[in-house]
Amino acid sequence: MPRRKKKNSELLLVGEDVKIAVNLILKNFIYNSESKEYEFPSCYNNVQRAYVHELAKQYGLKSKSRGKGAGRYLTVYKRDGSSIIQNDAVLVLSPSTLQLFNMVLSQCPVTVKDRNELLPLVERDRHLEGSKELALLNKSGPVSSAKAYPGIVPVVPCFNTNPAVLKHKASLPVTQYKGHIMQTILKNQVLILTGDTGSGKSTQVPQIILEHYRDSKQPVRIICSQPRRISAVTVAERVAYEINESVGNTVGYQIRLESRSSGKTVLTYCTNGVLIRTLMGGDSIVNTLTHLIIDEVHERDRSTDFLLIVLKELLLQCRNLRLILMSATLDAAMFSKYFNNCPIVSIPGKLFPVKEYYLEDILPQIGYSSKSMDKIHAEMKKKQRQQSEMEKWMERLTMGTEDGTSNADPAEEDNICSSPDPTTTSAAAAGTASSSDLADSALSSCPSSPSLSLSLSLPFPPSLPPLSLSLLFR
16 A cells, blocks of 8 residues: 555656656557557656556556666557447437437537537547637537538428329329439539429429438428418428328428428428527528429519528638529529529429319209208209190190191090080180181181191190190180
8 A cells, every 4th residue: 555655646746747748648549540559758757657547547658668777668559359449339210200309409509518518538629729619618508400510400301102193193294304403403602494384393392302301311491481371381281291291390481480391301391480480599500401392483572682681701611502493484593593593493384274164053062052042943843844844745736737647545535625624624715816717717627637647736825834735626
């Protein structure tokens, strides 16, 4: 014990400048993969060499002194299998696990102090030297996850296209320019995309970007701005249907007083006003974006103009941010000149057939009906039925007069030639008074005579029922 106390007391005699120099030498030696050993100069005395031996042991290194007197050297070796110098372990995480980590980091940001405590002991001082984060360490203020871990918020998209929409997507004009659009986005920071209404810009361009980053397994996060809330909601629902998911997972939207998004969301539809408010919050959100799409930019309202002014300055700070401007009717040359002659991609439109429907055609399809409509419908059916019966009756009479015979039933013919019932005659006297002469001439003829056939071929008023024919032959 007394000997150990003497050794420890001797180590206290080492100067502070020597301690700092030895620490820096050993740290650089540890992180230099090409260097296998390091030899200290012979100017070190026995107390200083003892300090080097003790510090090397703490770092997991081997040390050995050689020589005598003024020619004694101290050599430090790397220990095979050391936990400090061995290669870092690789931990592969699934996409769902990464999304959970992103959610936790977004809700509980990591402070600079926490990051420093997670570093290895030998790297902490070197990591903080000359860094601006050293000033933040004293404040222990929270730093957003985007600044603490650049690029960790964007995630690799994981989705499958709905098989029911494959045929429809293939028929859209924008699908034919899929490869050209993606290559232009990768090579340029700003892209202007023009296309007629119905070409598929709002729904397919974000999916083209998502599919590219999904196949290349790269993280991405997209915000697509729409001029109106209803368009932001409906387009988000349509894209979510096309990738066979519900709104709020891979695709979401955020409008005033309503939000459907989560930590899994990589494509967010929002209004221009919401995007402006987001940009006013600072660079923490912008640093998490990879692509920004402004749709219907030709409307040129106040929000759109403010966005274009802010984004032009923002692109100078965020070189990794890609901006896509889309519109159906756009003065592309003016916007291209504003963004330093950025490229323009034009997509031809496609005319879709339009069918016209009137209200009376739609009401039966939706099953709408009222009491007045039911009453009128019943009267119309009754009139149609009476008209149909009258036409059939007239057709039978016409066929009978053409061949000179009557198609009426024999019993009916006897009834026609015989004397009618007095009660029936008196009941219909008022209705047949105007045709009494015609009835007398028909009664004087037999059923097979031409005069009877001629009288049967005469048209009768539709108001007369078929059975009132006998009244004409009084």
